[in-house]
Amino acid sequence: MTTARRSDATRAAILEAARERFAADGYERATIRAIARDAEIDPSMVMRYYGSKEGLFTAASDFELELPELAGLPSRHIGPVLVAHFLDRWERDDVLTALLRVGVTHGAGVERMQTIFAEQLGPITRGVCPDPADAPRRAALVASQILGMALTRYVLRLPPAVEMSTDEIVAWLGPTVQRYLTAPEP
CATH class of the missing domain: 1.10.10.60 (Homeodomain-like)
Structure with missing residues (x-):
């Protein structure tokens, strides 16, 4: 060698x-x-x-979210597709769990999480929300749902969150993420 x-x-x-x-x-x-x-x-x-x-x-912690291509997908399906995608990423890669653990306890983790979500989730949000200028707020709301579920399911391992199937989580979170992305501003 x-x-x-x-x-x-x-x-x-x-x-x-x-x-x-x-x-x-x-x-x-x-x-x-x-x-x-x-x-x-x-x-x-x-x-x-x-x-x-x-x-x-x-x-x-160099990590790609590998976000799905959303062009051509009916806008009403974007939230559930993203939730399912994120669950799949968490299930198959411990890097996200490491980032989440470190992201809540250490400055380097915080910065890394902020960068990943800004650079990778930001463009997706800008591409689907009604007003691209509002994309950062909407991306933050999406991240709150995705990271909140990840924290309860993969880090804290709260039994009800762990016991839910992927389909159940998508059914619960998909509409919320969808609303954050595409609904008119309240």
Whole structure:
């Protein structure tokens, strides 16, 4: 294996271990030593590649929401489609859980969450809301529903939220998200 491939493999192992550790422990309790142990490398390698815990978190939290293409979708279906999409993303990737945990406890997490939602949810909202100038407020309302459900279901693990099926959550939250996106201003 070439040095570049070993380096890439080491970086990938570190990022995977960091994502799992940040998701499980949050930013404050996750340590470079624990992440290195999980990646089966020396802690100095983590520092060599990422410089600091914050640098590692920034790299580990590089995340695409992979939002669906909404063009051509009847506007009345956008809310339920987005809710279903977000639930799917939370179910298949611990990075969002790590971001949420860190986002409520540490400045770097807050900034990362703000950036992801502004850069990725913002354009979707501008494209579907009646007045694009109102898109930031509407995106914040959508985020309140999505993040609120994620917090109760994946972080706090409140039994009623965990026990609900995806279809039930979409049925409850979809109309609310839809209203936030497309309804006339109250």
